[in-house]
Every structure is written in C-alpha cells, then in structure tokens.
Amino acid sequence: MVKIIHVNKIQLNNQSIEQINQHQLMNNRFILSDNVKRPSIIIQPISYQWNNNQVVPHDQQTRISLNKRNLFDYSNNNLFENRYKNKEENHRRKSIAFPWLKLWCCCLICAALILIGLIVTIAILISLHNSKMTTSMTSTYTTTLTTSTTTIISPSNWLINGDGESGSCSTNNSVVHPTGWNFNGSITQVYYNNSEANILSTDPGPNNRGRCFFYGGPSPFDSSMWQYVNMSNLINPILIDNQTIYFNFSAWIGGYQGQTDNAQVSLTFLNQINQQVGSSFTLGPITNTQRSNQTSLLFQSSNGVVPVGARSFLVMVKINFFQGYDNDGNIDNIDLYLHQ
Numbered sequence: 001m002v003k004i005i006h007v008n009k010i011q012l013n014n015q016s017i018e019q020i021n022q023h024q025l026m027n028n029r030f031i032l033s034d035n036v037k038r039p040s041i042i043i044q045p046i047s048y049q050w051n052n053n054q055v056v057p058h059d060q061q062t063r064i065s066l067n068k069r070n071l072f073d074y075s076n077n078n079l080f081e082n083r084y085k086n087k088e089e090n091h092r093r094k095s096i097a098f099p100w101l102k103l104w105c106c107c108l109i110c111a112a113l114i115l116i117g118l119i120v121t122i123a124i125l126i127s128l129h130n131s132k133m134t135t136s137m138t139s140t141y142t143t144t145l146t147t148s149t150t151t152i153i154s155p156s157n158w159l160i161n162g163d164g165e166s167g168s169c170s171t172n173n174s175v176v177h178p179t180g181w182n183f184n185g186s187i188t189q190v191y192y193n194n195s196e197a198n199i200l201s202t203d204p205g206p207n208n209r210g211r212c213f214f215y216g217g218p219s220p221f222d223s224s225m226w227q228y229v230n231m232s233n234l235i236n237p238i239l240i241d242n243q244t245i246y247f248n249f250s251a252w253i254g255g256y257q258g259q260t261d262n263a264q265v266s267l268t269f270l271n272q273i274n275q276q277v278g279s280s281f282t283l284g285p286i287t288n289t290q291r292s293n294q295t296s297l298l299f300q301s302s303n304g305v306v307p308v309g310a311r312s313f314l315v316m317v318k319i320n321f322f323q324g325y326d327n328d329g330n331i332d333n334i335d336l337y338l339h340q
C-alpha cells in the first residue's frame with residue numbers, strides 16, 4: 001500500500017511550478033491562483049511502501065485534474081486521499097450500483113425467460129388446439145365416410161316389384177305381366193315350380209327368392225319389361241351433382257338347362273330432359289355355358305356413382321329367345337339401392 005509522505009514537485013502543463021507566476025509552492029503547499037482554471041498538473045510525490053518490513057522510497061507520478069475540491073492544497077495527502085476517497089466513493093457507488101445492476105439484469109433475464117416461456121406455452125397450446133381440431137376434423141370426416149358408406153337412401157329397393165312378389169303370378173302356361181313394370185311381349189311373372197317355366201325352388205338361385213320370378217313367357221319371341229324412376233323427388237340434386245350418391249345394382253339371372261335363351265337387365269341414368277347421362281350398366285346376359293347347362297339363377301351386380309346431372313333412371317329387362325317353344329330366360333330379385 002502506497003503511503004504518500006509529501007509532495008516535492010509539481011508541474012503544470014509539463015513546466016515546473018516555479019516557472020509559473022500564478023502559482024505558489026509554500027511549505028509543500030501548492031496554491032493555484034484564481035485565473036488558472038482546471039490545469040492539468042503532474043504531482044511527483046515521494047512515497048514509501050513497506051517491502052520486506054522495510055520502508056523503501058517509491059516514486060510515483062500522478063496526473064490529475066484540478067477542481068474546486070482539490071484546488072488549493074497538495075502538500076499532504078489530501079489530494080490523494082481525496083482521490084482515494086473519490087475512488088472509494090466511486091467503488092462504493094459501483095458496489096451499490098452493481099447489485100442493482102445485477103438485480104436489473106436478473107429481472108430482465110427473468111422477464112425474457114418468462115416471455116419466452118409464455119410464447120412457447122402459447123405455441124404449444126395453439127399446436128394442441130390445432131391438433132385437436134385436426135383430430136376432430138379427421139374424426140368427423142371418418143364418421144362422415146363411415147356414415148356415407150352405410151346410409152342407404154330410402155327406399156331400400158328403388159324398383160317396384162323387383163322381386164316379382166307383388167301381384168299375381170302365373171300358375172300355368174298363361175301370360176301374367178309383371179306388376180309395376182312396363183312390358184313388351186309375353187314376359188311373365190310366374191311361380192317357381194311351374195312346369196311351364198321349369199325352375200324349381202330348389203334349383204340354384206337366391207335363398208330369398210320368394211314365390212315368383214320373371215321369365216320370357218310361353219312364346220318363342222323376345223320380351224322385355226322396364227320402369228322409369230324419378231330420383232329428384234327423394235334426393236337433393238345437389239348431392240347427385242356433387243357425386244356423393246352411389247348405386248348398387250344387382251339381380252339373379254339365368255335360364256333353362258342347356259338352352260341359350262337368356263336374360264339381362266340394364267341401368268341407365270337420365271337427366272332432366274330424359275337424355276342418357278354417363279354409361280349404362282348391364283348385368284348379363286348369362287349364357288348356358290356360364291350356368292354349366294344347369295337350370296339356375298346366378299348373382300350379378302354392379303356398383304358406381306350416380307353421374308352428374310342424373311335425375312331419374314331406366315331399368316330395362318330384356319329376355320332373349322333362341323331355342324324351343326318358350327322364352328326361357330329367367331330373372332329374379334332385381335335390386336337397385338342408392339346410398340351416400
């Protein structure tokens with residue numbers, strides 16, 4: 001630690017103090033006249049410090065700026081004490097200020113961390129919310145899809161008397177035209193086990209065949225039946241035009257033993273002015289080869305979307321004569337259902 005003993009030389013602007021008349025150095029006391037303002041002086045004191053328990057001289061030059069507080073007395077330790085005190089004061093102020101500075105820094109850091117935490121939390125919440133929305137949307141969409149594949153649009157069968165169970169059925173070789181159908185020729189609704197129609201209730205065919213079926217009739221000519229069905233009364237056309245309505249078209253089709261008489265049924269969608277829209281879907285004809293020359297009915301089906309613009313449909317049954325005296329093409333359980 002430096003101990004200032006006294007000042008033995010003072011320079012003002014690198015000039016000896018003796019050369020400056022405005023100043024006086026008396027008994028190690030430096031007096032600065034009033035017309036010298038804030039000069040920069042060099043004070044070269046003789047100082048001592050303890051070194052190995054001995055006091056040794058130590059030269060020290062210090063450049064200071066004079067001010068009102070240390071202006072008049074540099075002969076003793078006042079200047080340095082003042083400066084030391086000033087340093088101590090500055091250090092004390094810094095020491096006082098530093099905790100506040102640290103506190104403020106800590107506060108700022110904490111505030112920043114809290115802000116970052118809030119941002120991260122909000123981001124996570126938004127992400128979870130969006131995830132829930134996505135899940136909800138996916139769930140809704142899945143539910144909609146599930147519903148769409150299982151919602152059958154009433155009626156369950158859009159065809160009237162597609163199964164030949166409505167109205168009368170022929171019990172002999174008479175012609176009984178199918179109930180609910182337009183027809184051409186001798187197409188007949190007939191009982192199973194009728195000796196004229198030659199299909200038994202035990203022949204291969206649908207389990208739910210009922211009592212009757214359709215055949216070409218007791219004459220050697222082609223015959224047919226058909227019906228138009230208006231969909232727009234029961235289905236919003238917008239659903240059709242958005243292609244959200246699907247159809248499932250099926251029938252059991254066959255013939256008699258090895259005869260080539262056959263049957264087929266087609267589905268054609270029509271627009272508002274009864275013009276065809278899209279393709280027709282035809283089931284059959286079923287040949288004797290497909291039946292292995294066995295009297296039987298085989299299941300046929302077709303699925304698809306109801307085409308844009310469709311407002312009604314035409315189902316046409318054609319039974320084609322080729323052999324013998326009767327038209328032995330057969331068909332039963334003609335079914336068309338629509339679903340979303």
Ligand SMILES: [Ca+2]
Pocket residue numbers: 163164165208209210211212213332333
């Ligand atoms: Ca039937």
Ligand SMILES: [Ca+2]
Pocket residue numbers: 259261322323324325326327328
């Ligand atoms: Ca025949």
